[in-house]
Amino acid sequence: MIDYTRHLSAAALHFQESAIRKTGALAATVPDLISFAAGYPSAEMFPWDEIQDISNGLLASRDSGVLQYAATRGYPPLVEQLVGHLNTGGVATTPDQYIITTGSQQGLDLAGRVLLNPGDAVLVELPAYSGAVAAFHNLQATLVGIEQDTDGLSIEGLDAAVARLRAAGVRPRFVYVTPNFQNPSGVLMSQPRRRALLDAAARLDLLILEDDPYGSLFFEDVASAEDTLPIKAHDTEGRVIYLGTISKTLVPGFRVGWMVSPPAIAQRVEIAKQAIDLHSGIFDQRIVHAALAQGVVARLAPQLRAHYMAKRTVMEESLFDRLGDRVRWTQPRGGFFLWVEFAPDIDDRVLFEHAVKQRVSFVIGSAFYVNGGGHQHARLSFSAPSHDRIREGVLRLGSALDSVADAP
Secondary structure: OOOHHHHOOOOHHHOOOOHHHHHHHHHHOOOOOEEOOOOOOOHHHOOHHHHHHHHHHHHHOOOHHHOOOOOOOOOHHHHHHHHHHHHHOOOOOOHHHEEEEOHHHHHHHHHHHHHOOOOOEEEEEEOOOHHHHHHHHHOOOEEEEEEEEOOEEOHHHHHHHHHHHHHOOOOEEEEEEOOOOOOOOOOOOOHHHHHHHHHHHHHHOOEEEEEOOOOOOEOOOOOOHHHHOOHHHHOOOOOEEEEEEOOOOOOOOOOOEEEEOOHHHHHHHHHHHHHHOOOOOHHHHHHHHHHHHOOHHHHHHHHHHHHHHHHHHHHHHHHHHHHHHHEEEOOOOEOOEEEEEEOOOOOHHHHHHHHHHOOEEOEEHHHHOOOOOOOOEEEEEOOOOOHHHHHHHHHHHHHHHHHHHHOO
């Protein structure tokens, strides 16, 4: 038997598995599992007929460019479309700043490859999106968590962390944030805090990696488009690298995302991407281009906001009815997630074991903490399950919490 560990790189030996994917795999082994784990868009909102018509039209055209190799930077008409979309939304960009990525997750990996040396520090929110944490960890970065409050990442905490790192001889490269309905906490960073973060980045000579998958999914009872204006919109010196995606507003199966960065960085990202996949899927890009051009995404947007807002309300009401003051949360103003906090004597790992026995799952809070904390928290995704499944899942979660409390 070969010991393959002897043949693996030092980096591969320390790769970090996605906690979300690991939890999601339970659906294949636990019958009738209600999953609050994966942040999947609601399948009932997929625009099947429009996508079928667009796909049929592209294939009927016999245009070789629909199925051929394509430019690394992306399908030029799609890039032009995105430039117009962001410019209309208050973010001034030019085509030479764009790279079309295979989902925004690839954008995280590419940003890390271009900006990080092993041992460099990335400053992240506490809690932070575990997919980003894994991407940077697997590139051998040092992850440093910064506390956030209801307005977003703490500027005082950022200043203190940068001072500590530099005193220890560690170079902080960039700060990674998800300002709009952060995954997992659901926090909407206030506009004043966004400007303060940009000012701090200039003062500390940091770049900002801004991840924005949920910006258009604001809940109209508590938020608006003005609240979600990206940090990139205030960026006058090219300090912000911006990531977007079509996954949450059209369909996730089209792995189409985009990175907007200063041309000097975009050029290096293009070279890095050539070594990974040459280019993102061109058929996907052509479908997305047509869906944007035909107004499919624009028509879907208000429907999606109403759909997910209703699901959020069902989950909040169910939690209040079943668990009362045994759990607390801050109402999410958009996005897919509700971030709950349990009593100090509840450990997320123990609760998860009991929850699976009750046929309900979630993502443990500690998966989103880079400092070993978060064990009193859980991320509950309300985006995919139906209203009835949300209600039943919360009942099962309540039973799991009861069993933990009754355990000797």
